[in-house]
Amino acid sequence: MEPAVPPSAPTGRLAKLARVAAALRLEDWLLVAWLLVAAPVLGQVDGAAGPFDPGRPVQGALELIAVLGALICLVTGRSDAPAGGDPGVLGRGAIGPLVGGLLLVTFSGSAGLGLDDTPGTVVAVVLIGLVVAVRLRWPAFSTSVRRALVTPFILVTGGIFWNVLDSITGGQGVIGGPTGGLSPSDIGLVIGLLAVFSAVYYAMLVYAPRQVAEAEGGAVTWLVRYAVFLVSVVVGIAWLRPFGM
Numbered sequence: 454m455e456p457a458v459p460p461s462a463p464t465g466r467l468a469k470l471a472r473v474a475a476a477l478r479l480e481d482w483l484l485v486a487w488l489l490v491a492a493p494v495l496g497q498v499d500g501a502a503g504p505f506d507p508g509r510p511v512q513g514a515l516e517l518i519a520v521l522g523a524l525i526c527l528v529t530g531r532s533d534a535p536a537g538g539d540p541g542v543l544g545r546g547a548i549g550p551l552v553g554g555l556l557l558v559t560f561s562g563s564a565g566l567g568l569d570d571t572p573g574t575v576v577a578v579v580l581i582g583l584v585v586a587v588r589l590r591w592p593a594f595s596t597s598v599r600r601a602l603v604t605p606f607i608l609v610t611g612g613i614f615w616n617v618l619d620s621i622t623g624g625q626g627v628i629g630g631p632t633g634g635l636s637p638s639d640i641g642l643v644i645g646l647l648a649v650f651s652a653v654y655y656a657m658l659v660y661a662p663r664q665v666a667e668a669e670g671g672a673v674t675w676l677v678r679y680a681v682f683l684v685s686v687v688v689g690i691a692w693l694r695p696f697g698m
Contacts, residue, residue: 472677473677473681476670476673476674476677476678477677477678477681480600480604480607480663481678481681481682483604483607483608484607484608484611484659484682484685485681485682485685487608487611487612488611488612488615488682488685488686488688488689489685489688489689489692490689491608491612492611492612492615492616492689493615493689493690493692495511495512495612496615496616496619498511503616503617503620504561504613504616504617504620505560505561505564506564506565507564507565507566507567508565508567509564509565509566510565510566510567512561512562512565512609512612512616513561513562513563513564513565513566513567513568514562514565514566515562515605515609516558516559516561516562516565516609516613517559517562517563517566517576517580518605519558519562519605519606519608519609519610520555520558520559520562520580520606521580521583521584522601522602522603522604522605522606523551523554523555523602523603523605523606523662524555524580524581524584525584525587525588525602526594526599526602526603526662526665526666527548527551527552527555527665528584528588529587529588529591529592529593529594529599530592530593530594531593531594531595531596531599532593532594532595533595533596548661548665549661550656550657550658550660550661551657551661551662551665553657554606554610554657554658554661554662555606557613557658558606558609558610558613558658559576559577559580561613562609563576596666596667599665599666599667600663600666600667602666603662603663603665603666606662607658607659607662607663610654610658610659611658611659611682611686613658614651614654614658614686615686615689615690618647618686618687618690619690648683651679651682651683651686652679655679655682655683659682660675660679
């Protein structure tokens with residue numbers, strides 16, 4: 454009997470990539486594409502305004518549409534049984550962060566459309582009216598529809614984070630912006646703070662809405678998804694710089 458041949462290094466790397474890919478769902482791939490392509494392009498279309506500045510009509514409209522979808526998912530029931538049974542404490546606890554995220558994105562979208570001077574109750578009444586109409590007509594949706602409803606919200610919140618980080622770095626990329634000229638220990642501190650801030654943001658505005666739509670995924674799976682998100686944001690900021698954009 455011949456001895457087993459240890460796997461080669463390339464085979465080991467392919468296995469690791471396969472495990473990473475297995476942790477990602479359609480929403481993750483769409484978010485990667487949004488952060489790498491759509492967010493930088495929208496940043497050029499709507500100018501260098503911050504996420505709560507006016508003058509972002511395209512982003513503002515997309516954000517309010519995304520809020521509507523997430524609200525519908527939040528208030529409607531599920532017509533099919535959850536694959537994992539009861540969502541548990543973490544799944545139910547995601548509703549609170551989602552509500553906070555909805556408020557944040559509503560403020561951002563209203564500002565982008567120049568509705569700062571419009572009473573917030575007007576925007577709220579319109580959104581709530583649409584949500585109630587959908588709720589009366591369709592009291593429950595399948596899990597796949599619920600996932601589709603929150604996906605635009607996930608994309609625009611990822612774009613907001615991209616916009617925030619791009620504003621902080623002054624359009625120079627993460628390494629060339631806040632870390633330029635710092636010592637290695639200071640650079641480590643900046644990257645650590647970025648990781649903490651982005652983890653909280655991700656938990657509130659990506660993890661929470663996805664858990665409301667469908668409670669799934671373990672700790673390792675979500676850590677992989679978060680790492681892919683963070684890398685996509687950094688690369689999405691940096692790749693246009695060589696072109697002077």
